[in-house]
Amino acid sequence: MPAPLTPDFRPHYHQLHRVGRPGVWRSLVGAVLLLLTVFGLVPLVAGLVAFALLLATGSTSDEAAAVLDVTAEATPAGLALLNVVIAAAIPATFAVTWWLHRLKPRWVSSVAPRIRWRYLFVCVGLSVVALVASLLVALLLPVAPGEAPIGEVNDFTARTRDFLIVILLLTPLQAAGEEYLFRGYLTQAFGSLVWARRASQALAVLGPALIFALFHGLSQDWPVFFDRFAFGVVAGILVIRTGGLEAPIAMHVLNNFLAFGLALAFGDLTTALNATGGSSWWMILSTLTQSLVYLALASWVARAMGLVEVGPPVGGALPPPSPPDHPELVGQPPRV
Numbered sequence: 273m274p275a276p277l278t279p280d281f282r283p284h285y286h287q288l289h290r291v292g293r294p295g296v297w298r299s300l301v302g303a304v305l306l307l308l309t310v311f312g313l314v315p316l317v318a319g320l321v322a323f324a325l326l327l328a329t330g331s332t333s334d335e336a337a338a339v340l341d342v343t344a345e346a347t348p349a350g351l352a353l354l355n356v357v358i359a360a361a362i363p364a365t366f367a368v369t370w371w372l373h374r375l376k377p378r379w380v381s382s383v384a385p386r387i388r389w390r391y392l393f394v395c396v397g398l399s400v401v402a403l404v405a406s407l408l409v410a411l412l413l414p415v416a417p418g419e420a421p422i423g424e425v426n427d428f429t430a431r432t433r434d435f436l437i438v439i440l441l442l443t444p445l446q447a448a449g450e451e452y453l454f455r456g457y458l459t460q461a462f463g464s465l466v467w468a469r470r471a472s473q474a475l476a477v478l479g480p481a482l483i484f485a486l487f488h489g490l491s492q493d494w495p496v497f498f499d500r501f502a503f504g505v506v507a508g509i510l511v512i513r514t515g516g517l518e519a520p521i522a523m524h525v526l527n528n529f530l531a532f533g534l535a536l537a538f539g540d541l542t543t544a545l546n547a548t549g550g551s552s553w554w555m556i557l558s559t560l561t562q563s564l565v566y567l568a569l570a571s572w573v574a575r576a577m578g579l580v581e582v583g584p585p586v587g588g589a590l591p592p593p594s595p596p597d598h599p600e601l602v603g604q605p606p607r608v
Contacts, residue, residue, distance in 0.1 A: 283586065285581070286512055292373030296465060302372045302373070302457065303462075306453060307453075310357070310358070314357050342546070343546055359445035359446050361452055380456045391518045392518040395521075399566060402569065406559060406562030407558070432536055447521060451521045455517055462480060484503075484504040485504060514579055531544055
């Protein structure tokens, strides 16, 4: 059993579960519960509701199923449903954090504890810089016929307009939902499993990155898998270095905007949503350039802005959970 927390213990982001209710099992149960909720229960409930609404507006059952199935053909309604489902990870993460750990949901955002909006908006600009760097590298790489990301421009139709509306309004929420789940709760969960500093950091970064890559599909080829795993590793390092989710959210939103934008303009959105193969190992150099440039810039700016990467002192070991009729004694992090 780990030693009680000392009064001067200041938790890093991945250590925050240690100042909630005691018990490593809570982090393990919470991780499984969240994954089942976000990728099982929520899609089932939301899908049934959307299916019923389509039936109520005159669609047949086959038509409704076709509209919502983005694996066969992406539609604006299907993309909207997918984004809403993944965005539901945000309230689900908040609920599990409070219910299992008795930590206020704001502690999932950062050690501040809140979203540090100024840093988030700066990171959007840094994401653009990193993206430009990766595109410059991509221009120097050998590309096989048919692998170029751009070609003939697609016609702009009403369907394109609807896709754009969905992407602009819901993609930021979808990207944030993935970050709150994988770089938020799962980082804190894996970080609580061991107390050794380096081992805790490694688990907090590598564990969520691996699950993040796997949950994008078991049929993806190795270059695609490595690309997603590398993104997860860089995002996890940024969370620990900066003490919050702002930098990964900004990078994730821009990446998704770019991927969907290119698909709408030059390719096919169905293929973009279900990308499992066809990538060259050469393109890894481009994505690594983007990730590493962004890692360096976001880390430097965080230091320049004086962002704290640790929470306030806990003031000693927190008391164990009290009976429901004495909620004021339930272990809490400092109220700031």
